[in-house]
Amino acid sequence: MRTAMNAFLVLMIVLALSACQSLTTASDDLSRNATVLVINSDATVPRYQVAEQAFRRSLHPAQLAHLDLSHDPLPVETLLDYLQQHRPEVIYCIGAKALGSVQSVAPGIPVVYSSVLSWRQFLKEPNYYGVTSEIAPAAQLAWFKHFFPGIKRIGVFSSSANQDLIREARISADVLSLTLVTETITAEGAPTERANRLLSQVDALWILPDPVALKSPSQIKKLFDLAHASGIPVLGYHPVFMEFGATMSISADLATTGRQAALIAESLLQQNTKSAPIQFPAGSDIALNLKKVQDYRLELNPEALNSVNELTTAP
Amino acid sequence: MPHPRTMAKTIASAGTALLVLCGLLWTLLLSNNAYSETITIYHFNPETHSDRNLVLKNTFDLYFQTRHNIQLQPVEDHHSFVDIVRKIHRSLFIMSDWHYHQLAQEQPDLVPVLQGTKDGKNTFRKLLIGKQPFPSNQITVAVSGTKDYVDMILNNMSFNGITLKPGSYRLLKVPKDIDALLAVSFGMADAALASDDSFEKLSQLYRNEYQQLDLLGTSQPQQRLVVVLLRSQTEQLQPALEALETMDQSQQGKLGLNLLGLDEWTPIKTTRKKGGQP
Numbered sequence: 001m002r003t004a005m006n007a008f009l010v011l012m013i014v015l016a017l018s019a020c021q022s023l024t025t026a027s028d029d030l031s032r033n034a035t036v037l038v039i040n041s042d043a044t045v046p047r048y049q050v051a052e053q054a055f056r057r058s059l060h061p062a063q064l065a066h067l068d069l070s071h072d073p074l075p076v077e078t079l080l081d082y083l084q085q086h087r088p089e090v091i092y093c094i095g096a097k098a099l100g101s102v103q104s105v106a107p108g109i110p111v112v113y114s115s116v117l118s119w120r121q122f123l124k125e126p127n128y129y130g131v132t133s134e135i136a137p138a139a140q141l142a143w144f145k146h147f148f149p150g151i152k153r154i155g156v157f158s159s160s161a162n163q164d165l166i167r168e169a170r171i172s173a174d175v176l177s178l179t180l181v182t183e184t185i186t187a188e189g190a191p192t193e194r195a196n197r198l199l200s201q202v203d204a205l206w207i208l209p210d211p212v213a214l215k216s217p218s219q220i221k222k223l224f225d226l227a228h229a230s231g232i233p234v235l236g237y238h239p240v241f242m243e244f245g246a247t248m249s250i251s252a253d254l255a256t257t258g259r260q261a262a263l264i265a266e267s268l269l270q271q272n273t274k275s276a277p278i279q280f281p282a283g284s285d286i287a288l289n290l291k292k293v294q295d296y297r298l299e300l301n302p303e304a305l306n307s308v309n310e311l312t313t314a315p
Numbered sequence: 316m317p318h319p320r321t322m323a324k325t326i327a328s329a330g331t332a333l334l335v336l337c338g339l340l341w342t343l344l345l346s347n348n349a350y351s352e353t354i355t356i357y358h359f360n361p362e363t364h365s366d367r368n369l370v371l372k373n374t375f376d377l378y379f380q381t382r383h384n385i386q387l388q389p390v391e392d393h394h395s396f397v398d399i400v401r402k403i404h405r406s407l408f409i410m411s412d413w414h415y416h417q418l419a420q421e422q423p424d425l426v427p428v429l430q431g432t433k434d435g436k437n438t439f440r441k442l443l444i445g446k447q448p449f450p451s452n453q454i455t456v457a458v459s460g461t462k463d464y465v466d467m468i469l470n471n472m473s474f475n476g477i478t479l480k481p482g483s484y485r486l487l488k489v490p491k492d493i494d495a496l497l498a499v500s501f502g503m504a505d506a507a508l509a510s511d512d513s514f515e516k517l518s519q520l521y522r523n524e525y526q527q528l529d530l531l532g533t534s535q536p537q538q539r540l541v542v543v544l545l546r547s548q549t550e551q552l553q554p555a556l557e558a559l560e561t562m563d564q565s566q567q568g569k570l571g572l573n574l575l576g577l578d579e580w581t582p583i584k585t586t587r588k589k590g591g592q593p
Contacts, residue, residue, distance in 0.1 A: 139497045142520050146493070175523050253366070253490050260503065263455060263487060270452075282457060282498035283489040285366075290570075302569070303516070306576035307491050311370045 034065035036265055037088040039079070039102065041095025041115075042070035047254050048094045051114055054258030055092060059265065067098075075101040083107050090265045110268045114257045117209075119278065129264045129275050131257045134209060134237050136280035137165060138172035140250050143284065143307075144204070144235055145176050147248060150299035154235075155202035157195075157223075158182040159212035169208070185213050195223055199230040207236045207246070220244055233296045239287050242312065247292040256283025285309045354555040358389045358409040359396035360540065361461040366490060367574070374574055378567040383558045393461065400425070404545050407555050409575075412538030413464065428549070429542035429559055431577035433512070437539050441468050442514050443479075443532035445506035446499050457487045457495035457504035465508060472532040479532075493517065500524045506531060512576075540575060541583070 036059060040048050056064060067082060069075040079101050093099040093113040099122065102111055113122070114131040122128050135143075144151060154173065158166050166182060173180040183198035185191050191213070199205065205227045207214070214220050224244045227234050233247035241249050260282055264275045287310040293300050358371065368389035375387035390396040400408055400418055410418075412427070419425045430437050443456070458465045465486060469479055487504050489495050495507035496517045518525040542559060544552050562568030563579040572578060 136497075136501050139501065142497065143493075145520055146516060176520065253494075255366070256487075256489050256494070259488055263485065266485075276502065279503050280501055282487060282501075282503040283494050284491065302573045303512075303576075305570065305573035307493060308370055308574065309367055309490070311374060311570075311574075 035063045035089040035269060037065050037067065037091045039067045039069060039091060039093050039098040041097035043068040044070050048115060050254040051094050051258035054255040055262045058259050058262030069097050076104045079105050090268045092261055092265055112261045112264045114261050123277055129277055131260045131279050131281055133252060135250050135252055135284055137169040140237060141172050141176050141178060143250050145178060147301055147304040148298050149301055151203040153179045153181055153202045155181045155198045155205045156208055157185045157210060157213035159185050159210050161212055162208055162210045165208055187212050192226065195226045199227055199232045202232065205232050205234045207234060207241055209237060231296060233292060233298060242287050242289060247289050247296065249287045251285045252281030253283030253285045257281050289314060291315060354385045354406065354552060355388050356385060356407040356409060356555060357396065357399050358387060359393065360411050361393060361414055361464040362411050363459050371574055374571045378562065378565065378571050379558060383554060385555045385558055405548055405551055407552055408543045409540055410543060412541050415541050415543050424546045425543050426546050427541040427543050427583050428556060429580040430583050431540040431575060432581050433539065433576060433578050438536040439539065440511045440536055441508055441534040442511055442530060443472060443506055443508055444496060444499060444514060444528050445531045446528055449505050454484045454505040455487050456484050457489050457498040457507045459489055459492050459495055462486065468508065468534050472534050474532040475530060477531050499528065542580060
């Protein structure tokens with residue numbers, strides 16, 4: 001009886017092992033056949049997770065393989081190891097670590113990327129297709145005008161780092177019958193006097209990505225304090241500015257960004273390489289502080305409210 | 316000293332009285348519970364993206380908490396919502412009119428009692444707006460609704476000079492109709508499916524862009540959101556219906572309506588409740 005039991009146990013173990021074996025083989029086959037490699041800089045970061053999930057939902061699961069570079073001290077080596085064994089047709093990079101690693105390896109495979117703040121430095125890379133981190137300046141201005149029809153003059157800080165952006169924004173502002181007022185800020189100079197001069201001429205202050213004007217949290221806080229003291233609302237390009245006291249922020253909807261990346265990858269897989277090298281995010285995420293709207297006595301278009309994603313009343 | 320039989324009678328009478336009293340108290344307690352139980356209003360709208368659930372819940376609940384024992388519960392996905400409508404009877408449901416007609420086929424006891432209006436109108440049209448030239452193989456259409464809803468709209472649309480066959484287009488899902496229109500303006504999509512209101516807003520914002528866009532198709536008039544309940548629950552849900560109907564009379568209520576893109580809820584005429592057209 002005991003011998004029979006032992007034989008049965010051995011048989012069960014063998015069956016279990018063979019099942020594991022076949023699972024491993026299937027998984028390897030899946031990975032080997034994957035046509036799209038998703039490289040996530042850090043899959044534990046929620047904003048990266050959202051983009052990856054939306055990307056995955058848009059493509060067939062059998063097409064996808066995944067590399068997570070979080071806590072990986074040697075991402076380039078990891079990537080090289082992978083590419084020695086597999087040959088995906090498209091790589092999707094989420095975040096700068098993933099994109100930087102792929103650029104170092106230069107695998108000669110079309111690359112799609114998103115959630116990369118320094119996307120401008122990849123514009124000239126052949127076969128690179130990206131979705132920017134910020135909503136198009138023209139679209140931001142359109143949203144401002146939609147929410148606050150009374151705002152006509154919008155102030156921005158200009159520095160050597162954002163001249164292209166300012167030029168583009170000025171054209172868009174003209175089209176929308178808005179006036180863009182700029183004030184130059186340098187890395188060395190004290191911004192208070194210039195900020196006050198700008199604030200005295202405008203209906204709202206628009207924060208643009210700028211390493212000079214936004215060089216530190218203390219400088220950002222100072223600019224917000226000055227604006228508040230002048231009774232001028234601040235409009236930002238990222239929800240983090242709501243915590244500094246912005247009246248509204250317009251940022252990219254990350255799930256839409258992932259879906260855009262999936263469409264680009266799909267076009268590349270179909271050998272339809274006519275995608276633009278860079279796209280702006282097509283989806284917006286809008287946060288609005290109603291307390292600030294009241295404090296600054298802004299004329300709020302009630303019809304715009306059905307576009308708000310987050311409504312706060314923080315002082 | 317009373318006679319033992321009389322005493323027994325007295326005790327029996329007191330016992331009966333006590334039982335009746337307990338019964339009355341129990342009934343009162345139950346009926347009180349019935350009234351104090353929170354009424355949940357479930358909301359799902361396949362015509363728009365669902366990532367605004369938190370803002371809707373917070374705003375509606377702030378309005379309700381002033382005087383009602385009611386809460387809003389937005390629902391993330393279609394299947395969960397359908398399941399809730401099937402199983403939870405003592406609730407109101409805010410849904411698209413299109414979705415209501417789908418569910419009513421299976422549950423004929425569902426009746427629409429209120430309908431959202433905007434600028435005095437209870438309908439809108441979806442437009443297909445595009446910017447030529449289109450790619451030769453497949454066009455990308457930016458949309459804010461679920462795939463089922465979009466397919467239904469496109470299948471019943473009157474087109475101007477183009478045809479959209481299955482496989483000739485792919486969808487880019489975006490959160491809002493204005494996002495869809497801006498996606499066409501900035502080259503992220505070739506066409507957008509958006510409401511006539513949103514297209515009008517774009518025309519006011521961006522005259523130049525508006526002039527470069529073509530109207531490729533127009534849907535049949537679509538009814539705005541409806542509030543639905545099970546006919547048998549009408550009386551029990553009256554407080555919640557009244558709370559919704561009077562939303563436009565307070566600032567917080569108006570805010571909630573605006574978040575849904577509405578000005579007010581208006582009662583639906585009896586003919587429609589019975590299944591006829593308004």
